[in-house]
Amino acid sequence: MGVQNFIAVCEPGYKVDAVCSYWARIFLLPKGIISRVDAVCRNYLWSRTDDFHRIPAVAWDTCCLPKDRGGLGILHCHLWNLAVIGKFSWWIAQKKDNLWVKWVHHIYMKQSDWWSYHPSINSSWTWRQICKARDALCSGFSLNGWLNGDYSTHGVYIWLIREHVTVNWMSLVWNRLCLPKVNFICWLYVLNRFMTKERLVRYGVISSYLCDLCGTAQETHSHLFFNCSYSQRCFLLLKQWLAIDWNGDLTMWILSWRCRSLLRKKVTMAALATLIYNIWQNRNTARHEGLVQHLAPVLRWIKASLKGRFLQVKESTRHSSSWIDNLDLA
């Protein structure tokens, strides 16, 4: 398969993640192809087209982290390819009984120890890449005892992204009671990556900071979600509906809230995430169309969205809770 063909199947419309996962298992992918695959995936994520030339809200390396480490769980093509190539190292070190390993030992290794072997500059590109992958994975082989059992590409991939610590907000962002678009906006919220006016002014895109929802203050992340009079009225409606209250940081409060009913906590988190989504959408409508949405439809939309998700994921039938039975979802 030529480079052009590979790039052709990676164009938008194909399941690029699956394509990358499949071909990276078979071929050693050159850096140029991996960069192009990443660019196609990145452009599709932020603009649904291949034509995206702005700075993405979140770095691609962060998007490729697992969800419990703050990412979207998208496959990191380079690290996946490295993990796959590592299997060749495992075969060579194990002196696996296959023709390719015998050939490698005969042509390149010539009785050398695999872990201290250096390829000559005349060696093929593929062989040098295999040796480079060995160097990158060397500490993993010695620390994790990969030579003592079967080689797990997935296990090695997870080890390669292990240095990123787990996040405590995964349950807030990736709640099954939220629509996927709400999950995504909530993810941007906890990362503080919205393109607020404060950011746009800093990048030189616009010159006015003024919040379009209240028209009285500069639009920063903390103003939009905590100090804006419009957002505060929205949160007050939600607090009254769900009979909850908090002071200070919303994320800290909901994650540390000791609620006896797991379902109640899940519903509350979903409602808060959906409100954050609504505030951001209403901010965009106010900015681009000059219309500020009334509060009643916001609460109605949150209730309808939660009710719809309840029916879809059948959460209500798996849990019994008088609290949810009494909750006004109409």
Ligand SMILES: [Zn+2]
């Ligand atoms: Zn405001």
